[in-house]
Amino acid sequence: MKNSADAVAALKGTDGNPIGDPKKILQEAFSNTTGVQGASTACIVSHNDGVLRAANVGDSGFMVFRDGKMMYKSQTQQRxxxxxxxxxxxxxxxxxxxxxxxxVTVMVDDLVVLGTDGLLDNMHxxxxxxxxxxxxxxxxxREGKTVExxxxxxxxxxxxxxxLDKYGDCPFVRASLLEGKHHKGGKVDDxxxxxxRIIQNYDLHIKINSDQKSTPE
Incomplete structure (x- = not known):
């Protein structure tokens, strides 16, 4: 994640502003990630002039909500x-x-929710x-927090x-049934x-907050 943030700061257009090209950001971040074991999915999203642009590898992804209803869900990649x-x-x-x-075209006050598969596999x-x-x-x-x-x-x-719900219904359960498998309950994952939240439609400003929950594999 740090290398992606560094890539955003480093990649500038001819006008000196961030280029906001998710795939170029991903390529730059990847090229600067060396000597690291393991593997990871990635989802990078930028906003410029009312358009979200995204590059996604794997089963992380994002959704756009307008007036409380989902109006777009990104594709994921699985072999x-x-x-x-x-x-x-x-x-x-x-x-x-x-x-x-x-x-995807967006409007002011649209909400963009990005998540790993631990979100997408467990929440309808x-x-x-x-x-x-x-x-x-x-x-x-009242709680001293932003809505985001x-x-x-x-x-x-x-x-x-x-x-952690051993008997609950979730997207992963339904997907497993379509594959002829019989997974029960939630999927424990990071x-x-x-x-x-989209606050302007003419530049790269997106107000962002995040939260993480880690669980053992």
Whole structure:
């Protein structure tokens, strides 16, 4: 994540502003990640002039909510069930060229929710919509938080508790049934949630807060 942030700062257009090209950011961050073991999915999203642009590798992703309802959900990449594309330095791992690129038009006050598979495999869209509906601005302000911060925390916590539910229904259960498998209950996994709100449609400003929940593999 730090290398991605560094890439955003380093990559400038001819006007001196950040280029906001998610795939170039991903490529730059990957090239600066050396001597690291393991592999990782990646989802990078930028906003410019009313358009979200994204580069996604693996089964992390993002959703856009307007007036509390989901109006866009990104594609994910898997070679087979529960086997996502992953970036890494090993010869068997994927490279940034594998990334899916997406564009979606957004409006002021749209919410952008990014998450790892620990979120997407455990939470149904309607459950996230319910949390958005219940998270009022006044309530967040009383607790000394931004709405985005409160949403990120509440969505991450809900995903965490669902991951521990041995008998609950979740997207991963339904996906396993389609593959002829019989997984029961939530999927224990690392959970990262980032929530941004579109506050301007003419530059790269997205107000972002995030929350993470870690669980053992």
């Amino acid at each position: 087979r069930f529960n086997c996502p594309y992953q970036l890494g330095n090993h010869s068997s791992c994927d490279r940034p060229d594998s990334a899916i690129q997406m564009e 869209v309607e459950e996230i919509e319910k949390i958005i509906a219940m998270t009022m601005v006044a309530k967040a302000e 911060e409160k949403l990120a925390r509440e969505i991450a916590e809900a995903a965490y508790y669902k991951s 959970i990262t949630v980032v929530v941004g």
